[in-house]
Amino acid sequence: MVRNTGIAVLCRAVFVCFVFSLLTVFSIDVNPASAQSPAGRDVSQGESLNGAVPGNTTGGVSDSEFWRQVRSGAAGGLVPLVQSQGDEWSRWRGPLQTYGGWILAVVVGIILIYFAIRGRMRIEGGRTGMVIPRFSLTQRVAHWVIAILFVILGLSGLAIMFGRFVLIPVFGKDGFAAIASLSLQAHNLFGPLFVPAVIALFITFLRGNGFKMHDLKWIMKGGGFFGVHASSEKYNFGEKSWFWWAILTGIALSVTGLIMVLPGLGFERGTMQIANVIHTAAAILFMAVGIGHMYVGTIGIEGALEGMTRGTVDVNWAKEHHDMWYEQHADEATPDVAAAEAQAADGKV
């Protein structure tokens, strides 16, 4: 953490000067020829230069050889500072920002267009007032913890990645500097909490999320998004895919995030650069689908959200979206909402 930027910049400048002087010394050390004049004559003894420029002006070692040595670590621990992979890293980062931005924009666009054309998917038969327990308290706690982290990390991550392009025009450079600072701190502080949250999500939602043959039928029917009823068990193919998608990208985000946030682990800068590229890509993939999940979970599908808040869903919602699951639980349908909520909380789902 940089406590005082002025001092930090000064320290960095001193350190860079120090390293460059070391480099110079090093290049002289490994090349005795460097102490000689271009003509190969030793000019250090005060001998007449006869008009020649003093010192080793063209260097005693070729540039490529010099940088090869620096890169291979021959320069004794200087690799992390003078490191040409940085160029490769920025070559990756640029397109990731561009295409990542486009992917997210396209996802939001598709959702908006879908919503504009088809609107909210209503419970066709209307609410019955009879409910069925759907998610246990443990599942709901695990879900909302990761959802809260998703929002905090997503917003701060987006500000870090796209803020320069999107926020500077709105808030100006000073405003953006403050937003960038707070985003980075929030991202670093909340990031590690995401790791146990992913594990908890995996454990609590694993059951029922295995793919089955009948998921193919759901896909063939367009998941019910285009007016045709698509049968499903407790989780449909879309939800199952989201579960595995979230877990896989979540693991990638966790591992690469920890590598970056804990430099004390001793990973080299090169590893951190690779981690950064994977982290960015995984974050975009995670968010792209996550935004769709948020949409169907809230305004997209009437009656879905209460399953995750209260723990119970309306019987007609269950029939229309998860008919095979409904058949298994039809006998639990009750008008006593409080009792059904208590049953759900107890984990009898």
Added chain:
Amino acid sequence: MNDANQSGHAIPWFTDFAEGPLWYVAATVFVFGVLWRIVGLLALGRGEDKSVPKQSGMAGGIKAILLHSVPHGGFFTHTAFHVIAGYMFHIGLFALLFFAAPHVDFLRERVLGFGWTPLPDWAFIVAAQISFAGLILLWVRRVADPVIRRLKDAHDYIGSGLTFLVMLTGCFALQESRPVLAGIHMFTVDIWLIYFPFSRLMHAFTFLFSRYYTGAFYGRRGVTP
């Protein structure tokens, strides 16, 4: 908080206001408000207890304070969640409130005139993470549990929401690079201090009294609360 000056950025009026006049108002309201509430509570006294004492009320009171601080009585599976998350939140909050370097500096410079050794930066961050995790867990359960949801009212959400905001803006200001961020944190602290005496946040002081009172009442009757 004055580190803001060191960063070389001009202090915005907002930060000046939050660290100056508003802070004095907030600190005054907090100190007098808390004293008022505690003195008022003690002045209420206890009604005359006509029961025949079976044992000392004081022993029961002290027992209750200690016993209620740990899970007891065979209900652990039911209370594990809020005991663990509760301790995570409160211990983390205590550590970062009183042992984070910027807080120790603030207390020394602006309140007490003396300080103590702060936690190293990494420990401060870990304390904040533990505290945030505890608060989020408690919050989510509060909304999702059918019983607790029905017991809670707006004040519970305002109190914990403000505390969360104070912590979040503190996290935002961690880099100590922009005075405006320190100002926003300080502003939420001021609001929190003003709200404190009139809210359930008072439990930070009153939990000892209430536990002692219940413990003494039952202890006098020979019952372990």
